[in-house]
Amino acid sequence: xxxxRSLLVEGRTRKGLSLRAVxxxxxxxxxxxxxLEGGKVREPSPNILHRLSELxxxxxxxxxxxxxxxxxxxxxxSESSRxxxxxxxxxxxxxxxxxxxxxxLRSKTRGxxxx
Amino acid sequence: xxxxRSLLVEGRTRKGLSLRAVxxxxxxxxxxxxxLEGGKVREPSPNILHRLSELxxxxxxxxxxxxxxxxxxxxxxSESSRxxxxxxxxxxxxxxxxxxxxxxLRSKTRGxxxx
DNA sequence: CAAGCGTGCTTGCGATGTCAAGCACCCTCC
DNA sequence: GGAGGGTGCTTGACATCGCAAGCACGCTTG
Numbered sequence: 001x002x003x004x005r006s007l008l009v010e011g012r013t014r015k016g017l018s019l020r021a022v023x024x025x026x027x028x029x030x031x032x033x034x035x036l037e038g039g040k041v042r043e044p045s046p047n048i049l050h051r052l053s054e055l056x057x058x059x060x061x062x063x064x065x066x067x068x069x070x071x072x073x074x075x076x077x078s079e080s081s082r083x084x085x086x087x088x089x090x091x092x093x094x095x096x097x098x099x100x101x102x103x104x105l106r107s108k109t110r111g112x113x114x115x
Numbered sequence: 116x117x118x119x120r121s122l123l124v125e126g127r128t129r130k131g132l133s134l135r136a137v138x139x140x141x142x143x144x145x146x147x148x149x150x151l152e153g154g155k156v157r158e159p160s161p162n163i164l165h166r167l168s169e170l171x172x173x174x175x176x177x178x179x180x181x182x183x184x185x186x187x188x189x190x191x192x193s194e195s196s197r198x199x200x201x202x203x204x205x206x207x208x209x210x211x212x213x214x215x216x217x218x219x220l221r222s223k224t225r226g227x228x229x230x
Numbered sequence: 231c232a233a234g235c236g237t238g239c240t241t242g243c244g245a246t247g248t249c250a251a252g253c254a255c256c257c258t259c260c
Numbered sequence: 261g262g263a264g265g266g267t268g269c270t271t272g273a274c275a276t277c278g279c280a281a282g283c284a285c286g287c288t289t290g
Contacts (some may be wrong), residue, residue: 019268
């Protein structure tokens with residue numbers, strides 16, 4: 001499904017990694033990664049999804065679900081601050097993804113951040 | 116692993132079902148069921164494990180784990196407003212971007228709960 | 231005994247996951 | 261301009277998934 005594709009592409013670009021860098025870090029071949037991001041794999045192994053979820057700081061459950069697998073009852077709760085008022089409850093993995101994404105944002109718009 | 120074998124055999128016998136009865140109920144062929152119970156399958160699809168977990172009334176997570184797959188969030192815990200501490204001060208524009216990104220993340224993880 | 235049905239198991243095969251190797255392309259540097 | 265290194269992508273090969281079909285052994289019946 002496309003859901004998986006976009007999650008993987010988003011995660012990798014957010015981390016600023018090349019296919020070969022991901023291969024190096026996870027042991028998943030760049031060839032296969034390309035196919036995953038191109039939507040050419042119907043049922044990728046949960047093991048592979050798990051490794052990528054850790055590298056990309058995307059919740060494992062999201063990848064499982066995006067791949068079309070049933071997820072073992074999901075619903076996580078957390079509290080945050082004022083930002084949380086806007087974001088709502090988040091999981092630890094989501095926190096990390098958000099932190100990364102913020103760094104990603106700021107690295108792009110360098111010089112344009114004031115306080 | 117053998118863990119999966121015993122769980123499946125135990126579940127089926129506990130329900131007093133034949134391989135063909137299970138095939139009838141789940142759509143999984145009796146041939147393949149036999150291979151599963153004989154430990155001749157390395158990475159069975161989570162979809163199949165899910166169907167069997169429902170029929171046998173075995174928690175889906177147990178089957179995933181027994182099959183050697185990582186199970187999502189092995190323990191339930193509530194990490195809280197560390198998010199704000201982790202992110203530090205943010206601009207309003209960043210807040211919005213983060214909210215959007217979180218929504219994006221979750222749009223793939225759409226609410227499949229009620230269990 | 232033969233006929234039948236039910237059981238678990240094996241086998242042959244198409245479809246698919248995954249990888250090593252290689253291709254085409256874009257940069258940079260000498 | 262060629263050498264060299266990066267990038268994503270494609271291809272060919274092999275292992276595995278998962279099934280339809282069939283096998284071998286029961287067991288009841290007539």
